[in-house]
Amino acid sequence: MGRLYRYNVLRILRNRADMFWTLLFPLIMATLFYVTFGSSQMENMKPILVAVVEGGNGIFETFLDALDGETLRLQKMGAQEAQEALTSGAVTGIFYSEKEPSLMVAGTQIQESILEMLLNGYRQNQSLAETIGEKHPLGVLGAAKAMSEQTDFVEEVSAGGSTQDSSLDSFFSLIAMTCLFGALMGVESAMRLRADQSALAARRSVTPTRRMGLIVSEMAAVFTMQFAYICILLLYLHFGLGIGMGRRWPLLLPVCALGTLCGVAAGMFLGGTRLKEGIKIGVVIAGTLFLCFLSGMMYSGMKAEVERFAPIVNRLSPAALISDAFYSVAVYENSCRYARSLILLAVITILLTAAAYLRMRRERYDSI
Amino acid sequence: MIHIKNLVKRYGELTALDHFDLDIQEGEIFGLLGPNGSGKTTAINCLLALLKYDKGEITVFGKEMRPDSYELKRQIGIVPQNVAVFEQMTVWENIDYFCGLYVPDKAKRRELVEEAIRFVGLEDYRKMTPKKLSGGLLRRLNIACGIAHRPKLIIMDEPTVAVDPQSRNRILEGIVELNKGGATVIYTSHYMEEVEQICSRIVIMDHGRAIASGTTEELKQMIRTAETVTVEGIAASEGQLQAIRELPHVFLAELSQEHVLTVKCTSGRHNLIRILNYLQEQELAFGRVYAAPPTLNDVFLEITGKELRD
Numbered sequence: 001m002g003r004l005y006r007y008n009v010l011r012i013l014r015n016r017a018d019m020f021w022t023l024l025f026p027l028i029m030a031t032l033f034y035v036t037f038g039s040s041q042m043e044n045m046k047p048i049l050v051a052v053v054e055g056g057n058g059i060f061e062t063f064l065d066a067l068d069g070e071t072l073r074l075q076k077m078g079a080q081e082a083q084e085a086l087t088s089g090a091v092t093g094i095f096y097s098e099k100e101p102s103l104m105v106a107g108t109q110i111q112e113s114i115l116e117m118l119l120n121g122y123r124q125n126q127s128l129a130e131t132i133g134e135k136h137p138l139g140v141l142g143a144a145k146a147m148s149e150q151t152d153f154v155e156e157v158s159a160g161g162s163t164q165d166s167s168l169d170s171f172f173s174l175i176a177m178t179c180l181f182g183a184l185m186g187v188e189s190a191m192r193l194r195a196d197q198s199a200l201a202a203r204r205s206v207t208p209t210r211r212m213g214l215i216v217s218e219m220a221a222v223f224t225m226q227f228a229y230i231c232i233l234l235l236y237l238h239f240g241l242g243i244g245m246g247r248r249w250p251l252l253l254p255v256c257a258l259g260t261l262c263g264v265a266a267g268m269f270l271g272g273t274r275l276k277e278g279i280k281i282g283v284v285i286a287g288t289l290f291l292c293f294l295s296g297m298m299y300s301g302m303k304a305e306v307e308r309f310a311p312i313v314n315r316l317s318p319a320a321l322i323s324d325a326f327y328s329v330a331v332y333e334n335s336c337r338y339a340r341s342l343i344l345l346a347v348i349t350i351l352l353t354a355a356a357y358l359r360m361r362r363e364r365y366d367s368i
Numbered sequence: 369m370i371h372i373k374n375l376v377k378r379y380g381e382l383t384a385l386d387h388f389d390l391d392i393q394e395g396e397i398f399g400l401l402g403p404n405g406s407g408k409t410t411a412i413n414c415l416l417a418l419l420k421y422d423k424g425e426i427t428v429f430g431k432e433m434r435p436d437s438y439e440l441k442r443q444i445g446i447v448p449q450n451v452a453v454f455e456q457m458t459v460w461e462n463i464d465y466f467c468g469l470y471v472p473d474k475a476k477r478r479e480l481v482e483e484a485i486r487f488v489g490l491e492d493y494r495k496m497t498p499k500k501l502s503g504g505l506l507r508r509l510n511i512a513c514g515i516a517h518r519p520k521l522i523i524m525d526e527p528t529v530a531v532d533p534q535s536r537n538r539i540l541e542g543i544v545e546l547n548k549g550g551a552t553v554i555y556t557s558h559y560m561e562e563v564e565q566i567c568s569r570i571v572i573m574d575h576g577r578a579i580a581s582g583t584t585e586e587l588k589q590m591i592r593t594a595e596t597v598t599v600e601g602i603a604a605s606e607g608q609l610q611a612i613r614e615l616p617h618v619f620l621a622e623l624s625q626e627h628v629l630t631v632k633c634t635s636g637r638h639n640l641i642r643i644l645n646y647l648q649e650q651e652l653a654f655g656r657v658y659a660a661p662p663t664l665n666d667v668f669l670e671i672t673g674k675e676l677r678d
Contacts, residue, residue, distance in 0.1 A: 007457070007465050014456035195418050199452035203513070206416045206446050207469035208438040363435030364420050367379055368413050 001213050008221030018185055021285075023229040026178040027236055033174065034241045037167030047073040048111045051082035051091045055098035063122055064095060071114075095119070120304045168331065169296030169303060169323065171243050176295060176322035178233050179259030180288040182226035186267020186356070187280045189218040194272055196365040205363065215360050219264060226260045246330035251338065255325040258345045262318045263288075265352035272359030291319035321345045369394045369521065369552055370415065375424030377410055377576070384410040385421070386576040392554065392569075397547050399567030400556040401664060407576035408556040409449060412525055416446065428521070442470055445519030445551075449526045451510045453498050460485070460494045463512050470517035484516035487542060504535025511539065515546060522546060523554045528562060540566055560664035572664070574672050584664070591670040592619060593662040594635035597643050601655030602629050608650055615642055629654075632666075 012018060050072050052064060068074045077085065082094045086106050093105040093115045103119045105112040193214060195202040204214060234252070237243040245252060270280050289297075294317060296303040303320060306313050314320040321341045328338035372390040376383070385407050392398045400408045413419040415426055417435045426433045428440050453462045463481045471477045485491055488508035498506055507527060515522055524543065528536045544566055547553050557563050563570055564584050571581040580587055594617075604612075604623055612621040612629075617636035623629050633639040640659045647654060669675055 003468055004465075007461065010461070011454055011456040199448045199450040200454070202413075202418055203446060203448055203452040203466070204469065205418060205435075206441055206444065207466070208442040209469045210438070211435075364417060366420055368419055 004217035012225045049091045051077045051094045057097045060101045116301045169300040172323040172326040173292045173295045173297030176319040177292040180263040182263030183267030183284040185222040186264040187271035190268040190271025251329045259322040262349040265356045268356035295320040295323040371427045377421040397553040399563035399570040401563045402573030406573040443520040445514045445522045447514035447524040466513040467516040484512040488512045595633045597631040599629040
């Protein structure tokens with residue numbers, strides 16, 4: 001078994017295509033994210049010019065007023081005037097203070113992201129603000145200030161000792177993507193294990209080595225290598241790019257381990273189907289990128305939007321769970337949220353591993 | 369050693385093996401000959417317990433062959449039709465990997481790997497990866513991975529497909545050598561010359577059935593053709609062709625568009641002389657003339673009505 005494991009590790013190490021997708025591609029993406037977000041973060045932030053179109057939501061307007069000054073520079077306008085100001089670049093965005101407050105922006109840079117975060121922050125606390133507004137009208141200003149301070153607090157210095165900004169969504173989703181890219185190696189492993197998938201698998205199936213030994217040595221090797229690649233990525237993010245992982249960073253390792261196993265198992269399950277190899281690889285890449293998109297890799301507000309409209313997706317998507325667990329440790333220091341993410345991820349991983357094993361254990365086939 | 373009885377394997381409507389029977393004795397080089405799609409590889413996969421089958425029984429070394437028959441598998445070596453090696457591993461590592469699936473002892477395995485490398489003549493390519501090997505060398509590596517553990521039974525499924533003549537000869541010589549060393553060999557091919565050259569007994573397959581079996585000589589005696597006379601560069605009329613057909617022992621005479629006359633004769637003396645005399649009488653000009661005993665293709669042609677190479 002040890003010999004098989006060593007040979008499997010050796011083979012994976014020499015597989016340049018796998019190494020590109022599971023190690024180099026994430027490192028390149030991390031560097032690109034850093035170049036995109038990192039440089040703009042270092043600039044001294046000036047107040048963001050925003051137009052406000054009043055629509056009768058006093059609580060939201062009070063909330064915005066509390067931010068006027070250091071964070072925002074508000075200009076109250078009519079809808080038409082605001083549109084023109086946005087088009088000409090005089091303002092970065094328009095807040096519509098209606099019953100359901102909304103935001104219109106013309107770009108996707110960091111300033112637009114901050115406006116969006118502010119709106120999301122308000123929405124998450126909307127019911128609380130409305131209750132205060134109804135029962136303690138005089139307390140609205142204080143509540144709005146408190147909410148804005150909370151936003152500032154979350155933005156600037158988190159409990160985990162890290163700076164939170166919209167780019168963290170991208171970096172944490174990138175880590176999730178790397179974990180789930182273990183599915184690429186999982187697909188290949190499955191094709192080397194099922195006799196109906198390749199001549200190599202058929203050759204191995206007619207040897208006296210027990211099937212369980214072949215499956216375990218394959219999974220263990222793939223897991224080891226993928227986990228090692230993720231550790232390299234984490235080290236690069238932390239020491240190379242200065243992305244904070246929080247004081248309790250060892251808690252991130254079980255997240256990575258489970259995420260990797262989840263990816264590998266999903267890949268093995270998919271690899272055991274009769275689809276063509278190219279289609280399997282395509283499904284893995286497209287599926288992983290889609291899940292990472294939903295967890296905020298390309299657009300920082302995505303996870304919050306998903307949470308708003310389809311929270312179940314964030315509970316079932318391994319990418320969202322991994323990203324969330326990272327946030328819980330690196331930013332919020334929220335043990336309950338971390339535990340919830342880890343447990344859900346473990347359940348999904350166990351189910352996928354069981355499904356993958358059921359696909360792999362088969363020894364006699366209908367056709368080859 | 370191997371006993372297959374009444375084996376039926378269906379893929380939906382298609383019957384890949386149709387009540388197929390086979391008996392192989394220890395020490396044989398047994399040939400499974402048939403055109404592509406005749407059921408050779410399906411039979412091998414059923415024998416190796418890789419494929420489910422609808423009906424029949426298979427025993428190897430007197431025991432039922434099942435996916436968990438590890439003791440039986442230990443004595444079998446397989447050389448698959450498609451090259452099945454790891455691209456990222458060197459020649460030595462590949463052979464060691466597959467040998468290790470049978471032989472756990474490291475020191476013993478080292479000897480066996482070296483022996484296999486020498487046997488297939490890959491001494492100079494130990495550290496090369498399969499990508500750098502030519503087609504012939506790759507086939508030799510494929511063979512080495514299947515025989516390194518010194519199996520008692522070696523199953524070779526079309527091991528010479530797409531191989532240059534030099535490598536092919538070396539492979540065929542190697543198979544005979546393995547057999548002399550005590551291994552029983554099952555050799556599937558659609559190249560009748562190879563099967564004829566090395567196999568002690570042959571089964572001819574078509575549409576999943578064993579249509580004939582025996583030694584080469586026994587198979588040839590099953591058919592009418594005892595001698596085929598070929599006359600090249602001849603322009604005979606239909607009347608002259610008919611006259612040739614009426615000569616003693618001649619049962620078929622055909623003239624191709626390329627002016628090649630093929631005359632098939634049953635067993636009899638002086639067939640060639642008789643035909644040449646007739647051509648001389650008719651003052652027909654012709655080029656090269658030769659007579660040949662029947663081939664396995666003739667056997668296949670007479671039994672199935674089609675060429676083995678179809």
